Amino acid sequence: MKKDKLVLVGNGMAGIRTLEELLKLAAGKYDITVFGDEPYGNYNRILLSPVLSGEKTIKQIILNDLDWYEQNGITLHKGKRVISIDRARRRVAAEDGITEEYSRLLLATGSSPFIIPVPGHELEGVIGFRDIKDVDAMLAASKQYKKAVVIGGGLLGLEAANGLLQQDMDVTVVHLLDTLMERQLDKTAATMLQRNLEERGLKFLMEAETESIQGKGRVQSLRFKDGSEIEADLVVMAVGIRPNIELAKHCGLHCERGIVVNDTLQTYDPRIYAVGECVQHRGVTYGLVAPLFEQARVCANHLAEYGIGHYEGSVTSTKLKVTGIELFSAGNFNGDEGTEEIVMQDAAAGVYKKIVLKENRVEGAVLYGDTVDGAWYFQLLRDDTDISEMREQLMFGQGHLGNAGHGGENAAAALPDDAEVCGCNGVTKGDIVKAIIEKGLFTLEDVRTHTKASASCGSCTGLVEQILADTVGGDYSVAQTTQPLCKCTDYSHDDVRNTIRQEHLTTIQSVMETLDWRTPDGCSSCRPALNYYVISAWPDDAKDDPQSRFINERAHANIQKDGTYSVVPRMWGGVTSPSELRAIADAAEKYSARLIKVTGGQRIDLFGIRKEDLPAVWADFNKAGMVSGHAYGKSLRTVKTCVGSEWCRFGTQDSTGLGIKLEKMTWGSWTPHKFKIAVSGCPRNCAEATIKDFGVVCVDSGYELHIGGNGGVRVRATDLLCKVATEQEAMEFCGAFMQLYREEAHYLERTAPWLERVGLAYVKESVIEDAVRRESLYKRFLQSQKTARKDPWKQIAGDDKESRNFSPIKMVDTASN
Amino acid sequence: MSEWIEIGALTEIPKLGSRIVQTPTGDIALFRTSANAVFAVRDRCPHKQGPLSQGMVHGNTVTCPLHSWEIDLTSGGALPPDEGCTHTYATRVEKGMVMINLKVS
Ligand code: SRM
Numbered sequence: 067m068k069k070d071k072l073v074l075v076g077n078g079m080a081g082i083r084t085l086e087e088l089l090k091l092a093a094g095k096y097d098i099t100v101f102g103d104e105p106y107g108n109y110n111r112i113l114l115s116p117v118l119s120g121e122k123t124i125k126q127i128i129l130n131d132l133d134w135y136e137q138n139g140i141t142l143h144k145g146k147r148v149i150s151i152d153r154a155r156r157r158v159a160a161e162d163g164i165t166e167e168y169s170r171l172l173l174a175t176g177s178s179p180f181i182i183p184v185p186g187h188e189l190e191g192v193i194g195f196r197d198i199k200d201v202d203a204m205l206a207a208s209k210q211y212k213k214a215v216v217i218g219g220g221l222l223g224l225e226a227a228n229g230l231l232q233q234d235m236d237v238t239v240v241h242l243l244d245t246l247m248e249r250q251l252d253k254t255a256a257t258m259l260q261r262n263l264e265e266r267g268l269k270f271l272m273e274a275e276t277e278s279i280q281g282k283g284r285v286q287s288l289r290f291k292d293g294s295e296i297e298a299d300l301v302v303m304a305v306g307i308r309p310n311i312e313l314a315k316h317c318g319l320h321c322e323r324g325i326v327v328n329d330t331l332q333t334y335d336p337r338i339y340a341v342g343e344c345v346q347h348r349g350v351t352y353g354l355v356a357p358l359f360e361q362a363r364v365c366a367n368h369l370a371e372y373g374i375g376h377y378e379g380s381v382t383s384t385k386l387k388v389t390g391i392e393l394f395s396a397g398n399f400n401g402d403e404g405t406e407e408i409v410m411q412d413a414a415a416g417v418y419k420k421i422v423l424k425e426n427r428v429e430g431a432v433l434y435g436d437t438v439d440g441a442w443y444f445q446l447l448r449d450d451t452d453i454s455e456m457r458e459q460l461m462f463g464q465g466h467l468g469n470a471g472h473g474g475e476n477a478a479a480a481l482p483d484d485a486e487v488c489g490c491n492g493v494t495k496g497d498i499v500k501a502i503i504e505k506g507l508f509t510l511e512d513v514r515t516h517t518k519a520s521a522s523c524g525s526c527t528g529l530v531e532q533i534l535a536d537t538v539g540g541d542y543s544v545a546q547t548t549q550p551l552c553k554c555t556d557y558s559h560d561d562v563r564n565t566i567r568q569e570h571l572t573t574i575q576s577v578m579e580t581l582d583w584r585t586p587d588g589c590s591s592c593r594p595a596l597n598y599y600v601i602s603a604w605p606d607d608a609k610d611d612p613q614s615r616f617i618n619e620r621a622h623a624n625i626q627k628d629g630t631y632s633v634v635p636r637m638w639g640g641v642t643s644p645s646e647l648r649a650i651a652d653a654a655e656k657y658s659a660r661l662i663k664v665t666g667g668q669r670i671d672l673f674g675i676r677k678e679d680l681p682a683v684w685a686d687f688n689k690a691g692m693v694s695g696h697a698y699g700k701s702l703r704t705v706k707t708c709v710g711s712e713w714c715r716f717g718t719q720d721s722t723g724l725g726i727k728l729e730k731m732t733w734g735s736w737t738p739h740k741f742k743i744a745v746s747g748c749p750r751n752c753a754e755a756t757i758k759d760f761g762v763v764c765v766d767s768g769y770e771l772h773i774g775g776n777g778g779v780r781v782r783a784t785d786l787l788c789k790v791a792t793e794q795e796a797m798e799f800c801g802a803f804m805q806l807y808r809e810e811a812h813y814l815e816r817t818a819p820w821l822e823r824v825g826l827a828y829v830k831e832s833v834i835e836d837a838v839r840r841e842s843l844y845k846r847f848l849q850s851q852k853t854a855r856k857d858p859w860k861q862i863a864g865d866d867k868e869s870r871n872f873s874p875i876k877m878v879d880t881a882s883n
Numbered sequence: 884m885s886e887w888i889e890i891g892a893l894t895e896i897p898k899l900g901s902r903i904v905q906t907p908t909g910d911i912a913l914f915r916t917s918a919n920a921v922f923a924v925r926d927r928c929p930h931k932q933g934p935l936s937q938g939m940v941h942g943n944t945v946t947c948p949l950h951s952w953e954i955d956l957t958s959g960g961a962l963p964p965d966e967g968c969t970h971t972y973a974t975r976v977e978k979g980m981v982m983i984n985l986k987v988s
């Protein structure tokens with residue numbers, strides 16, 4: 067059977083993407099011919115900016131080389147311009163006379179830079195910024211000449227200007243209005259941007275309208291409406307683009323600003339499709355790749371005769387590709403009467419964020435200086451998410467949702483799977499993670515090739531790298547950029563830990579002095595971290611600083627929203643007795659607990675206890691032989707167990723007994739984040755050991771040890787560390803693993819993200835393969851437990867002065883204002 | 884009549900810590916900074932009434948224990964980007980004793 071013929075006019079980004087999508091869906095369906103008037107294969111137009119600035123080469127931005135066309139049986143007529151379409155005969159003709167017949171025709175002719183028709187615009191040295199030819203012209207000029215003028219202070223103009231600056235030209239940007247990038251930025255962000263660019267050496271002439279260009283053969287100068295002049299050896303016009311519609315118009319297709327298409331990307335002639343910048347859909351033309359790629363998907367779907375896709379228009383977001391400048395904008399960022407704004411500005415840090423809200427929905431956003439959360443805001447905008455629940459945290463970004471801190475500063479980890487990471491190609495985090503796992507990818511290049519994430523404009527590269535690092539852990543080779551511990555210092559967690567060890571620093575104050583802290587007392591982020599770091603490094607010498615602990619750890623109970631506390635006594639391995647239950651019941655009555663609840667950690671919680679009663683409650687519990695459950699601490703929480711071999715018909719070992727032993731060994735220990743253990747008696751795993759920081763699953767022949775599980779915000783099943791034969795070994799490995807985590811993880815980094823950061827291989831090496839290291843870790847663990855395994859309740863309840871601090875200093879009967 | 888009330892010894896308030904003064908109209912939080920300055924504010928965070936006395940003190944600021952708003956103890960105002968204010972009271976330390984004035988702020 068003879069195949070249908072598909073002809074594509076325009077060898078650019080939208081057209082070729084449509085073919086790629088089509089080949090995925092229906093590879094052999096068409097004989098495909100492509101006409102392109104540029105003399106190359108298909109390249110990534112977006113990355114012309116980094117080519118101009120010297121950060122990339124042409125070779126690096128080629129998307130499909132000539133082999134690709136050949137391998138896919140595509141005939142490419144490169145360097146050939148199509149000049150006419152004969153719709154009656156279904157034939158297209160190129161300049162040099164070649165003709166091709168089609169059964170379906172796809173127009174993807176893109177657009178051309180608009181050249182302002184002022185006198186002199188045709189002089190040599192006056193160009194647009196659209197293709198390789200233009201970049202070549204600019205690079206050539208930069209070698210020969212000094213002065214460049216870019217007309218247009220929009221996205222494209224600024225990228226051109228930055229590129230020319232990198233090529234050592236003296237660059238002036240001429241802009242008609244008084245703010246840059248007015249279509250993407252509000253005034254504040256635009257001003258910050260302009261200041262930043264000026265610092266880099268760009269010059270600006272604002273509110274200047276070009277009247278004419280002078281020169282003999284080549285441009286020499288520019289004159290403005292106000293009569294002033296400026297010298298120029300090169301003029302780049304970046305004032306807008308015009309869809310290339312002449313070809314379509316000539317053959318009688320309906321065009322307005324662009325070639326008019328419907329939701330299946332068909333023109334008024336249903337055999338002829340059009341995608342890309344040349345089309346007008348529902349009255350809108352686009353100038354960014356993300357919407358064009360969405361069009362390409364739908365169009366391919368239709369060409370493959372699947373007929374299920376519909377294109378309904380796109381919301382777009384933008385980023386500026388100037389290295390070192392972080393800028394993001396989306397939606398209605400200026401706001402109007404019906405909208406409200408949340409604004410955050412830190413001029414010193416060069417950060418500005420504005421979120422425009424309407425009826426509890428994100429309408430638009432401008433971010434300058436810190437754009438990590440751009441993807442998230444954009445998703446909220448596109449999903450039309452009701453944000454009333456998270457309004458207070460919205461400005462701080464996704465990492466702050468819920469309880470701050472568990473993911474560290476890692477924005478990638480906080481992203482849900484359906485969050486769009488690469489806006490250009492519509493790739494979600496889930497797509498990326500899946501590809502990494504299923505295809506065993508290790509490098510950014512691999513991820514690009516397999517998912518197209520970050521393969522277009524590249525501005526999501528950092529996020530993609532983070533996801534890669536998160537997913538493959540320590541095997542990922544590119545160095546992680548280190549974040550300062552908090553705003554009081556430039557040093558990272560690791561810097562601080564190392565210094566504490568090397569300099570034998572045992573107090574928070576001495577760390578701050580040694581490392582030139584910017585604030586006298588630090589802040590609520592660094593003080594708890596420093597306190598933890600000194601006591602974990604020097605358990606015998608360092609003194610705990612209660613004032614540097616979060617209130618729960620200071621009050622040894624959990625603060626509730628009404629200011630009262632909850633109290634959880636330890637219940638070893640989840641096992642209790644009538645006398646313990648009686649003591650709990652008595653305390654509940656005596657101190658009017660308002661709720662008694664069995665926790666998710668196999669013990670009992672008393673809620674609504676007044677702070678001043680805490681020492682007395684504890685004294686009562688101590689009398690009944692009970693100690694603090696540390697339900698409040700960055701410390702060992704619970705050791706959950708199942709009944710095990712003593713009772714259960716499937717039990718293989720005494721899981722309850724081992725759980726209790728583990729808990730007696732580990733309780734009271736301070737850890738970077740909370741630490742949970744569980745022991746299940748058989749692989750049915752009733753104690754859920756495989757989502758714990760350390761989990762033991764008993765089997766007939768011994769004990770499987772599992773690490774790095776997490777059941778919280780982001781569920782992570784454990785990795786198998788190893789199998790051991792005896793309880794004693796299980797305990798030794800547990801202690802060694804905990805000690806490694808204690809000594810090396812960042813404060814507030816739970817075992818799961820820590821493990822993903824350092825890699826399972828590293829932990830295995832330290833705890834299993836290197837027996838000497840394991841023994842010394844275990845020894846250090848036991849050593850530090852000697853001081854830690856003291857009941858804080860007993861210490862406070864037995865100390866009058868300490869107990870007094872839980873009560874008001876004074877009661878006065880004068881009413882206060 | 885003097886409006887100043889003697890509360891107790893400065894040493895009764897832990898450094899970088901706080902104690903509460905109970906009054907018929909609600910608790911007042913007394914804070915002692917690392918420079919031994921004493922501040923008194925109503926013990927209710929402008930956000931959701933969190934007990935500021937249970938927060939962490941640094942500089943002249945306390946971080947609310949419930950959702951980490953930062954409150955400037957000199958003015959009672961929340962630090963940007965948050966907005967809101969809690970009432971402040973005048974304090975002074977005389978011969979090691981902390982005095983508070985419930986009328987003047
Ligand atoms: C009481 C309890 C709920 C219950 O009624 O069952 C509870 C209560 C709280 N959990 Fe939990 N969690 C409780 C079991 C769990 C469990 C289940 C478990 O341990 O098997 C999980 C999931 C397992 C895990 O941690 O991997 C759990 C995952 C979390 C998380 C998320 C942790 C994460 O890494 O994603 C937080 C937030 C945090 O720690 O930053 C949290 C935080 C909290 C806090 C401390 C929130 C806060 O900061 O105030 C709650 C304190 C309430 C209070 O005053 O007691 N709670 N929490 C459970 C106490 C168990 C105990 O006996 O100690």
Ligand SMILES: Cc1cc2nc3c(=O)[nH]c(=O)nc-3n(C[C@H](O)[C@H](O)[C@H](O)COP(=O)(O)OP(=O)(O)OC[C@H]3O[C@@H](n4cnc5c(N)ncnc54)[C@H](O)[C@@H]3O)c2cc1C
Pocket residue numbers: 075076077078079080081101102103104111112113114115146147148149174175176177195196197222225310313341342343344352353354355356358385387490523
């Ligand atoms: C320097 C620069 C930076 C950019 N940065 C970004 C960015 O960061 N993010 C973003 O989303 N977008 C960016 N864009 C825009 C993006 O590149 C375009 O939206 C996209 O390339 C448009 O794709 P297209 O296929 O519609 O057009 P094109 O990629 O222009 O492809 C059209 C092709 O058709 C050819 N053609 C036209 N007429 C004919 C004819 N009659 N016969 C044969 N061939 C013909 C043209 O030569 C061209 O090769 C940038 C553009 C430039 C120039």
Ligand code: SF4
Pocket residue numbers: none
């Ligand atoms: S106890 Fe319930 S409400 Fe509180 S943190 Fe845990 S899941 Fe959330």
Ligand code: FES
Pocket residue numbers: 928929930931932933947948949950951952
């Ligand atoms: S109540 Fe203080 S921050 Fe929410």
